[in-house]
Amino acid sequence: MERNVIVGQSGGPTAAINSSLAGVYRTAKDRGAKKVYGMLHGVQGLLEEKYIDLSDHIKTELDVELLKRTPAAFLGSCRYKLPEIHEDRDVYDRILAILDKLDIEAFIYIGGNDSMDTIKKLSDYAIITGHPTRFIGCPKTIDNDLALTDHTPGYGSAAKYIGTSMKEIIRDSFCLEYSKGLVSIVEVMGRNAGWLTGATALAKGEDCEGPDLIYLPEIPFDLQKFGEKVKKILETKTSVVVAVSEGIHLEDGRYVCELGSSIDFVDAFGHKQLSGTAAYLASYIAGEVGCKTRAIEFSTLQRSASHSASRVDILEAYQVGGAAVKAADEGDSGKMVVLQRLSDDPYQCGTEVKDVHKIANDEKLVPREWVNKDGSYVTNEFVSYVRPLIQGDVSPVMVDGIPRHLYTPRELSQR
């Protein structure tokens, strides 16, 4: 590389997104980039010329290691969607002018579906206007719902946390109840895709029976059948543990969480929070079956739990960041780096680049054949798919009993 690189992060936080940032930074530096800038809060901040020189923050090799272990977007995130080019060219011209001013050769954006839409539009506009900056996307989402890539960085660590915590909840649950029966409903993130909820099956092993039932949002949920299944299981076991996706809904389209009377929230991105699915089902079962119930939400913890990250995930996130810079350096633009699995066992995986037009705004769901016939559990194929992605640990750098992170730019949190 001969000029500068700028990198941004967008969408929901993960435990691995900063490992991709570390990969971008290191590879850009290794390939001769003069400066590596970080946009603060993605394109939204860039439009206000908010950015930092990453060398001011990543000063040592230890800092690179800390960054890999730091959860959530180090540079801050955004949910900014660019207008269609024909609607408003002005915003594109402003972005390109800022890139020119900073002498940017490559623009790397780490994110999910919406972020790939940004890469698509910017690279299209650069082609139209003959602008030389190259735009490359770097996949990131715990939801694992990006098309054309075998999986997404961030998913493996979330799945490992979910499998581990689910196992701990199962232990907790069945020591509690002596005779009457206790039904624990655990709510997992995932509005449309059940990849995270399915990962609760990882709790199952020689030493644990795993959750009793798993419901993904891909398949319509039947309240009555659910109640009957729980009753049936309670005939032989005193503790029943159920994993449900926040996005499960009835045949008629109504979300389960909308059936109850829990307080409604709008999340930080303005989406209606699908909170209360577990709470509603716990209350439903208490009424139908007459046993004790409890509702547990993994909540934010599942996406930012760096202390329980998967080594495979953190390394792949780092590789993907490096591969994005390499692709830009080799002349690619309008592409996203994808992970291509070569084999399950032994697990082998490499990177490629694919046309971002085929990825943006698409959503990869769990295949129907990876869920059992009546939609109440994932199959062995699902577990074989996810198992390699949770292997290995990334020892946190412990300081005084708590994992150390790389200190985030002060500009992020202060007005």
Next chain:
Amino acid sequence: MERNVIVGQSGGPTAAINSSLAGVYRTAKDRGAKKVYGMLHGVQGLLEEKYIDLSDHIKTELDVELLKRTPAAFLGSCRYKLPEIHEDRDVYDRILAILDKLDIEAFIYIGGNDSMDTIKKLSDYAIITGHPTRFIGCPKTIDNDLALTDHTPGYGSAAKYIGTSMKEIIRDSFCLEYSKGLVSIVEVMGRNAGWLTGATALAKGEDCEGPDLIYLPEIPFDLQKFGEKVKKILETKTSVVVAVSEGIHLEDGRYVCELGSSIDFVDAFGHKQLSGTAAYLASYIAGEVGCKTRAIEFSTLQRSASHSASRVDILEAYQVGGAAVKAADEGDSGKMVVLQRLSDDPYQCGTEVKDVHKIANDEKLVPREWVNKDGSYVTNEFVSYVRPLIQGDVSPVMVDGIPRHLYTPRELSQR
């Protein structure tokens, strides 16, 4: 020892309670006990003669190590309260008859306040009737609210998990919000004692500002002042993170969680779940301040997160189990093992035994002087107290990407 030992677990699960069980088992075996029985579901199960021979389950040294790393009560728990002796001697006679049948020399009960009440009553009754079995209590509770002991096994691991997860939430929070402000309210366990909520201050360090506000249940909560404080902080920061105990209440005694309209639950032990404190406050702030808010509950995860256990805690829990057996072997009865801190830095701590009559049914709260003047944060003294308890890690035995536990007796979960 010349005869047999029986051990039970009672009250809420923790990440360390099985390490105490391992300590009881090993020390009893080392001191010559012929058999070490485990009551299933504590005294409640014992009354129905439900018990196991622990040697059938702990067969190797590796099993001992796995047991130390297995969360929640391996033997199952209960919340059974013995009647007063003068009310019903029959239940006492039944228990002693079972102990005679099993040739029990020492009865060890691992638990919190209610469990120490059991030890007190049984040892009293044994004295009255001249029964030779010795009854010793072994402290356990994440709530850290037992009298006469510097701290309780289980608390350190919960505090470590809470400090770690709080730090991850803070990272998550301030990468999300760009300008308008986001207030995250995190709810921590603790009905009356704020030890767990105060542990969120552990997130604070060179690399993290820690939570902005911390509210313990010991001090009456003022909604209006809280709103004003949040507004004030939002003037300089875009992300505000608040830790609240589930048990905070107004000056007039009403719990904050009762002010809202969230669904009410009764937990597995019949206590009304104080759920919804964070949800109510998030909704209150959204209304008062007009910014985005979110509510996060650590929920069950905070008490059973063996994957993030404190080494100090797990080792002390093991020691305390051993010390309980030693005390019984040396002739003590009606006592509880306590931890006595010799110094903070370097941290040194030993065990003693104290009269259980002075412990049972008492509740140790956070001292007023360990909370700042306006009741919105813990002091450095609080942090100096808890910091040594979260030191060191207990590497989980990872099998296929997930921590391995010792398989729980099948009798526990099946009818």
